[in-house]
Amino acid sequence: MVKAKYQHTSSLATTVEPLPNTLTVNRRRSSGSVQLVDYIQDGLDLEYYGGISLGTPAQQLTVDFDTGSADLWVPTVCVNCDGDLPETYFHTEQSSTYQQTERPFEITYGSGEVAGTIAKDTAELSGLRVTSQTLGAVNVVSQQFTNDPSSGILGLAFQGIAQTQAPPIVQQLHQALDQPLFAFFLSRQTQGAVLTIGSTDTSHYSGDITYTSVTTESYWEVQSTGSVVNGKTVGQGFKAAIDTGTTLIYIPTSAATALYAAIPGARSDPDEGSGMYAYPCASNPSVGFSFAGSPNVYTVDLRDFNLGPASEQDMCVGGVIGMDITDTNDEPLAIIGDEFLKSWYSVYSFDGPRVGFAKAK
Missing domain, CATH: 2.40.70.10 (Acid Proteases)
Structure with a gap:
């Protein structure tokens, strides 16, 4: 299996108004880094994923940081699970700041598809926080993503291809950074990959x-x-x-x-x-x-x-x-x-x- 995201399709109409997001900085810093895990399988560096916090109190999840898409989504419902929701899922009922909408969310990637509804909640990435961040609360996940080691995807491309039509988290954060950029070092067949936000390393x-x-x-x-x-x-x-x-x-x-x-x-x-x-x-x-x-x-x-x-x-x-x-x-x-x-x-x-x-x- 390889990860591939080509064209994206969505059931959203282009006339839907985007939900507003609010940016705050919760630490006296305007740059940071996220250590990434290199997921290696069959001799290939398949994907690189790292941590993000969602909700209040914060829940720690892992996401594939993806410059080829522009939406943040995480699984919130597991139809095939017996008993409690896995830790890799976002427990929306435990977040006091979670806001559900009735708007549908659906993306088809080159390597799978997900569907659910659009929601908002507090998101924190490397010490920088966005309150009311728009995200996809996913309850349908294709087998390709079910087998992923990460919980979901955090898109880093531009708002123009966001299926939620809301600005991606890093596009919002760039105004609060030392430098309006982010950067990737991707390791080869070993750990040590890193996403740097607001500076280069x-x-x-x-x-x-x-x-x-x-x-x-x-x-x-x-x-x-x-x-x-x-x-x-x-x-x-x-x-x-x-x-x-x-x-x-x-x-x-x-x-x-x-x-x-x-x-x-x-x-x-x-x-x-x-x-x-x-x-x-x-x-x-x-x-x-x-x-x-x-x-x-x-x-x-x-x-x-x-x-x-x-x-x-x-x-x-x-x-x-x-x-x-x-x-x-x-x-x-x-x-x-x-x-x-x-x-x-x-x-x-x-x-x-x-x-x-x-x-x-």
Whole structure:
């Protein structure tokens, strides 16, 4: 299983007014960090999750911090549980500040779906509090999410794709931060990943942070000027969503065709899955991407690009997958997930807005 969030669908009408949220800072600080757990399965870093507090008194839950979506949701009802609600669920009856609405909440991701109702409650993230934070109180969870180690998802993208139509928690918090940004260091096959809010952590990157502008305030969407194979740009550029909530990398099928055509001996391998390719293991290709406004080529570490042996001898499965996805403007969109982000410290700044990368260490 891999985590993948592509297009989102919702039963909400676009005319529904968003519920107001209220921001307060409950500590004398305007930056902080959240230690993340790297959930490793079958040799893949599947997802990164960490803690958030909800309700009054505060209940400690874990969520997948996801720059590829914009809603906070947690499970509140367990239809298959006998007796008490599990600790990983939000116990709404124990919160004196919980406010239920009758508005429906539903999201379909690439790796599952959830449904319930929209609610509001106090949420706290790394010492910063939002009172009356809008969230999805979920009572229907597909099997993919039932098997997750985290309770729910905290979306970090822009309000424009929020199914609740309310501003995400970090979008609200940025006005109270030392710097209007957050940043991720994602570990590889070990623990130590961290989300930093309001500052960057120089212990996790080297060199300068180079930025590229956000093209559309929906996803953290930037312009890639092309794929780069063994130092040569191949194919055309494309819009790309930088997505901590997706395990692998997905690019338009035409771009994937051009990328693998530049690797001698590579071929389409539908036996491994739709849009997947195999390449000669011994070739050890250098694969990366370039982005508008930056002179750099951002390579994918070969440990991450190589997904393991293919069915054919001496062939390996490539970690860049061809898939035709569109953004909110119906333009082709790539999803640049954790496979890429483990090599690059990523910064998401509301000043611009823009996304920055520096070499992770």
